[in-house]
Amino acid sequence: MKAGVLIRPLAGALALALVASPALTATIEVTIDKLVFTPASIEAKVGDTIEWVNKDAFAHTATEKGRWEVMIPPKSKGRITLKKAEAVDYFCRFHPNMKGHLDVGP
Amino acid sequence: MSMKHTAALAALLLVSATPFARAADKPTDPQIAHIAYTAGVIDVEAAKLAIEKSKTKDVVDFANDMVRDHEAVNVQALDLVKKLKVTPEDNATSQALSKAAQEERAKLAKLEGAAFDKAYVANEVAYHKQVNGALETLLIPSAENGELKTLLETGLKIFQGHQQHAEHVAGMLK
Numbered sequence: 001m002k003a004g005v006l007i008r009p010l011a012g013a014l015a016l017a018l019v020a021s022p023a024l025t026a027t028i029e030v031t032i033d034k035l036v037f038t039p040a041s042i043e044a045k046v047g048d049t050i051e052w053v054n055k056d057a058f059a060h061t062a063t064e065k066g067r068w069e070v071m072i073p074p075k076s077k078g079r080i081t082l083k084k085a086e087a088v089d090y091f092c093r094f095h096p097n098m099k100g101h102l103d104v105g106p
Numbered sequence: 107m108s109m110k111h112t113a114a115l116a117a118l119l120l121v122s123a124t125p126f127a128r129a130a131d132k133p134t135d136p137q138i139a140h141i142a143y144t145a146g147v148i149d150v151e152a153a154k155l156a157i158e159k160s161k162t163k164d165v166v167d168f169a170n171d172m173v174r175d176h177e178a179v180n181v182q183a184l185d186l187v188k189k190l191k192v193t194p195e196d197n198a199t200s201q202a203l204s205k206a207a208q209e210e211r212a213k214l215a216k217l218e219g220a221a222f223d224k225a226y227v228a229n230e231v232a233y234h235k236q237v238n239g240a241l242e243t244l245l246i247p248s249a250e251n252g253e254l255k256t257l258l259e260t261g262l263k264i265f266q267g268h269q270q271h272a273e274h275v276a277g278m279l280k
Contacts, residue, residue: 035263057178058264074178094171095267096274 027051027079030100032060032072035092037100044082045105051079062100063093132248133197139187140194141203141245142258145237146176146183148207152233155214156226165223168275172230172268179261186257220279227276234269238262 025047031038033055044050052062054072062078063069072078085106092098133141149172156169187194210229217225241262249255 034260035267057182058175092267094175094271095264096270097263097267 025049029053032056032098035060035095035098037098040099041101041103043103043105046082046085048104049079049081050102051077053077059094060098061093062090064088064090069093133199133245134195135250135254136192136195137197137199138245138249138254138258139183139192140196140200141240142261143180143183143194144200144203146180148203149230149233150176151207152211152214152226152229155211159218159222160226161219162223162279164275164278165227168227168230168271171271175264175268179264182257186253190251190253192251223279227272227279230272231269231276234265234272238265238269241265
């Protein structure tokens with residue numbers, strides 16, 4: 001019980017520390033225009049955010065088969081924060097001819 | 107009719123009978139706009155039938171995707187013809203497409219359950235293939251107006267995506 005009381009302010013301080021250091025991560029923009037991801041290939045780091053900006057009048061997704069999916073409504077945005085260092089091929093589930101690639105470094 | 111058109115139309119005939127085969131002469135922009143719009147409406151109608159009849163989530167989801175995308179393309183097409191002050195012109199190709207679609211819908215309406223799902227998705231693969239062939243070999247090369255050509259090119263990418271999506275759904279139904 002006592003430990004719980006002690007830990008809570010600690011956790012709060014830790015969360016604050018994390019929020020206070022946003023300069024270490026970047027937001028990388030990928031534009032979708034006429035069913036093309038641009039740039040098609042991105043280099044990023046764990047903690048970075050990818051933001052897809054959809055200029056089309058059509059809904060798209062950024063999907064890695066069986067793992068994650070970001071919905072990107074028409075004339076809108078979708079985002080994901082990268083959690084793992086890996087190379088990822090993604091596509092649009094509605095239009096599988098749309099393909100993109102992420103190289104996520106540590 | 108040039109050799110190029112003959113070859114293109116012969117290729118289309120292999121996929122499915124008649125509709126585009128009648129477009130022997132190069133279609134005009136008002137005719138192209140009408141054909142493209144009609145092709146979209148046909149797919150929306152087929153999709154609405156699928157939404158009504160199918161109990162398979164993958165099929166219904168796919169059909170909803172078709173309604174959403176084709177309606178969005180057609181809104182853009184209507185905006186463009188308005189802007190260009192072009193009146194879409196009915197023609198033999200549009201009529202043949204509508205007639206073939208009506209026959210296909212009548213066939214689908216009689217099917218139920220897995221048989222319906224299979225036939226609907228197979229037709230979606232074939233239909234998108236056919237429209238894509240016509241876009242690539244006849245409609246896009248014939249379009250005079252640059253903006254119409256661009257919209258058709260975007261349409262082609264969308265429909266190619268739908269074809270792949272339909273092939274994927276067909277694979278899941280097996």
